[in-house]
Amino acid sequence: MIFNQPKHRHYDIIIIGSGPAGITTALELAKESSLKIAVIESGLLEPHPTIQTLASVQLHGDLTDDYFPMHTQRCFGGSSTIWGGFCAVLEKRSFTAQAWPIPYQELDRWYPAAARIIELPDDAYRQPTVAIEGTSELVYKPFYVSPPVRFNKKFHSFFQHHPRVDLILGTTALRLKTRGRTVTAVELQDSLAPQLSSTFVSADTFVLACGGVGNPRMLQLSDIVKQMPVGLGLMEHPHLYAVADIYLDRDRLPNDIKEDSHVVHALQLSDSYCVEHGVLSFSADFNLRQMTSTVLLGKQREMLHTPVTIRAEIAPDFRNSVRDSDQINYLGVPMPRVDFHYRYQGLARESWHLFGKALLRSGLGRPSILQPEFKLHSGGHLMGTTRMGLSAADSVVDSNCRVHTTDNLYVAGSSVFPAGGASNPTYTIVAMALRLGAHLASTFKGDTHG
Amino acid sequence: MDRRTLLAGFGAAATWLSISGCARLVLNGRPPESGYIAPHTTPLDAQLGQLEDPHFRDYSVGRSINALHSELARKGVISTHLGINHKKMISLARHEPLIIYKGFYYTQTELELYALAYLHKSGSSASGQTEGTDELTKTGAL
Numbered sequence: 001m002i003f004n005q006p007k008h009r010h011y012d013i014i015i016i017g018s019g020p021a022g023i024t025t026a027l028e029l030a031k032e033s034s035l036k037i038a039v040i041e042s043g044l045l046e047p048h049p050t051i052q053t054l055a056s057v058q059l060h061g062d063l064t065d066d067y068f069p070m071h072t073q074r075c076f077g078g079s080s081t082i083w084g085g086f087c088a089v090l091e092k093r094s095f096t097a098q099a100w101p102i103p104y105q106e107l108d109r110w111y112p113a114a115a116r117i118i119e120l121p122d123d124a125y126r127q128p129t130v131a132i133e134g135t136s137e138l139v140y141k142p143f144y145v146s147p148p149v150r151f152n153k154k155f156h157s158f159f160q161h162h163p164r165v166d167l168i169l170g171t172t173a174l175r176l177k178t179r180g181r182t183v184t185a186v187e188l189q190d191s192l193a194p195q196l197s198s199t200f201v202s203a204d205t206f207v208l209a210c211g212g213v214g215n216p217r218m219l220q221l222s223d224i225v226k227q228m229p230v231g232l233g234l235m236e237h238p239h240l241y242a243v244a245d246i247y248l249d250r251d252r253l254p255n256d257i258k259e260d261s262h263v264v265h266a267l268q269l270s271d272s273y274c275v276e277h278g279v280l281s282f283s284a285d286f287n288l289r290q291m292t293s294t295v296l297l298g299k300q301r302e303m304l305h306t307p308v309t310i311r312a313e314i315a316p317d318f319r320n321s322v323r324d325s326d327q328i329n330y331l332g333v334p335m336p337r338v339d340f341h342y343r344y345q346g347l348a349r350e351s352w353h354l355f356g357k358a359l360l361r362s363g364l365g366r367p368s369i370l371q372p373e374f375k376l377h378s379g380g381h382l383m384g385t386t387r388m389g390l391s392a393a394d395s396v397v398d399s400n401c402r403v404h405t406t407d408n409l410y411v412a413g414s415s416v417f418p419a420g421g422a423s424n425p426t427y428t429i430v431a432m433a434l435r436l437g438a439h440l441a442s443t444f445k446g447d448t449h450g
Numbered sequence: 451m452d453r454r455t456l457l458a459g460f461g462a463a464a465t466w467l468s469i470s471g472c473a474r475l476v477l478n479g480r481p482p483e484s485g486y487i488a489p490h491t492t493p494l495d496a497q498l499g500q501l502e503d504p505h506f507r508d509y510s511v512g513r514s515i516n517a518l519h520s521e522l523a524r525k526g527v528i529s530t531h532l533g534i535n536h537k538k539m540i541s542l543a544r545h546e547p548l549i550i551y552k553g554f555y556y557t558q559t560e561l562e563l564y565a566l567a568y569l570h571k572s573g574s575s576a577s578g579q580t581e582g583t584d585e586l587t588k589t590g591a592l
Contacts, residue, residue, distance in 0.1 A: 245554075298527070298539045298563055300500045356555050361544050368554045 002159055002167045006188070006201045011038040013440065014186055014203040016173045016218065019078020020426055021413035021433045022209030023151045024117060027158070028437025030165050032444060037165045038201070042172035042191045043075035045152065051191045054172060057213060058325035061340040063378055068338070071380035072211050076169060077152025079211070079380070085148025086264065087120055087427035088141060089128040091281040093271040094419030101390050102399045110431035117430055118146040124427070129268070130254045135362035137273045140254055141283065143264040143424065174198060174333060176206065176222035176409070183409045194331050205440060209412040212382025216322045216415065217336050219386065219396070219403070226405050228396045231323050233316030233387055235420045237379035238344045240310040244352065246286060247294050248304040248365040259288050268422065269355055280313040281422035282351045297363050312351065313422045314344055316384045342376045381425050383414040401436050412436050493533035501564055502571035509551060510565035518566040527559055534563070
């Protein structure tokens with residue numbers, strides 16, 4: 001059911017945030033018939049300009065002024081109301097390199113169900129990469145484009161009619177109330193009536209699903225930080241549009257690739273190459289539009305000639321952070337300060353050189369140099385601010401996405417990514433939310449059974 | 451046609467055959483990888499002809515067709531009679547440093563081959579004015 005204030009004073013589970021992570025967690029939890037669930041959303045069914053200002057930040061660094069609140073939508077559906085739909089599985093590189101504390105299979109098993117939710121073809125998980133004959137250094141890794149699924153449209157009916165799942169709109173979570181290691185309640189405020197008193201709603205379990213800025217902010221505002229790196233290590237995906245050219249041997253690419261508005265063709269350095277050479281994931285998008293005659297390794301041939309757009313991984317850097325600013329918003333809550341610098345110019349040239357060497361040496365194609373001057377664009381992907389890890393000393397959540405210092409507080413979304421790969425994150429966000437939902441459901445089932 | 455004219459004609463033909471035949475013998479007697487590009491079409495000629503591209507003129511400037519030919523032959527990349535060894539080119543590409551030429555990456559051997567192709571084409575145009583022709587003249591091949 002959809003409400004503008006909580007229907008109950010206590011829920012089994014409260015999920016804060018109704019973007020892809022929050023909605024997907026709710027969908028999975030709703031399969032457990034005994035659970036009473038609330039999803040709290042500070043926005044309304046449609047974007048509201050006043051509420052949207054709650055997503056504003058004090059910004060320092062490389063992100064453009066329009067980044068916030070554009071990429072942190074405060075409305076039902078969250079960022080799914082504006083996303084472009086680009087999807088690819090996360091690279092195995094960061095799992096092999098043990099940046100993630102869970103085996104890749106833990107994530108991989110949820111990709112099929114996630115593909116159904118965001119309406120991707122089966123190939124998105126069945127054949128996420130294709131080997132290229134004659135080289136182990138490069139793989140073909142396409143990006144599949146979701147319609148894109150707008151979670152607010154697709155799941156409106158689910159929330160409207162579900163008897164045990166309440167969607168509570170126009171209600172902002174101010175902070176969490178704790179007793180020892182237990183979160184007992186969330187303090188709520190009407191998003192459009194700051195003059196009204198706040199209220200508290202309790203739950204057995206809480207899930208933060210407020211995005212890469214909202215999740216660490218809720219922990220900071222609730223004083224659930226201790227020695228953990230809450231808000232530290234903010235990651236993005238630098239995008240370099242049409243920053244180089246390549247010639248590609250069309251015959252060496254997989255046979256069945258063709259121009260398709262739902263597929264973005266890309267080459268990547270293979271996971272094994274990245275691990276062996278200690279480099280991060282790196283994706284080079286290309287198109288199939290232009291054939292031209294040129295020479296390659298002593299042969300004259302017809303080849304693809306295409307501009308390349310790079311989508312790259314950057315390492316978590318604790319200088320990139322979300323923390324308190326010296327400003328407050330209209331609800332009287334301290335606004336976040338976001339410090340972010342890509343620090344990617346040098347790495348871009350280094351990575352491109354490695355990619356270029358692999359491309360030419362494999363005989364697959366010829367790269368140009370990167371443009372002498374290029375601009376880094378963002379992907380709108382905020383990751384890593386409540387990172388997953390083995391201990392509170394260097395991470396915020398454990399392998400089940402539970403905040404280390406609590407017994408009943410979990411985090412959903414890309415803020416738990418300890419490494420962001422070079423793939424757009426929504427597909428993995430949805431897969432991870434399914435995993436979290438299933439974990440919580442099994443926990444409750446275990447409790448029920450005794 | 452009177453007898454004198456006929457004999458003169460035979461004489462001229464014999465002289466031409468003698469000269470061209472000797473030239474062929476002389477030319478064919480050269481070691482195949484010495485840097486000389488034979489005037490008749492070899493497999494390598496045909497392949498170099500396909501690779502000729504004025505895009506590589508700048509790389510060929512100041513380079514000797516003989517030296518390029520010798521170097522590529524030494525690497526096992528070309529043979530007058532067997533043409534270009536593409537497997538060898540791919541093999542070398544795995545180990546050679548990359549060179550940036552006009553904004554694109556090449557292996558050194560590639561650029562040498564394309565420069566040779568450019569000079570070879572220039573030489574075979576027989577203008578007598580191009581750098582390639584100059585090189586041929588220097589080696590006495592013409």
